[in-house]
Amino acid sequence: MLETLYATKFLANRLVLKQRLFTFRINKCELLRDHISQFITLLNDLKNVEVHINDEDQETTLVRKYERPFFE
Numbered sequence: 001m002l003e004t005l006y007a008t009k010f011l012a013n014r015l016v017l018k019q020r021l022f023t024f025r026i027n028k029c030e031l032l033r034d035h036i037s038q039f040i041t042l043l044n045d046l047k048n049v050e051v052h053i054n055d056e057d058q059e060t061t062l063v064r065k066y067e068r069p070f071f072e
Contacts, residue, residue: 010049013049014046014049014050014051017042017045017046017049017051018046018051020042021042021043021046021053021061022061024038024039024042024061036062039062043058
């Protein structure tokens with residue numbers, strides 16, 4: 001029973017973290033270094049629950065989050 005409970009919480013945590021990664025956006029009022037720090041923290045959290053995001057996907061995800069209006 002304890003293993004089932006742990007596995008359920010583990011899976012739920014993985015799903016929540018993945019959702020946070022896919023919806024991660026920069027706030028126009030936020031400093032770039034703070035945004036990158038939050039992104040790295042999220043990647044580390046994912047790594048701790050055995051979700052590996054390769055380097056290319058990390059770069060793509062981070063760059064994709066900067067929509068054109070942010071730079072205008």
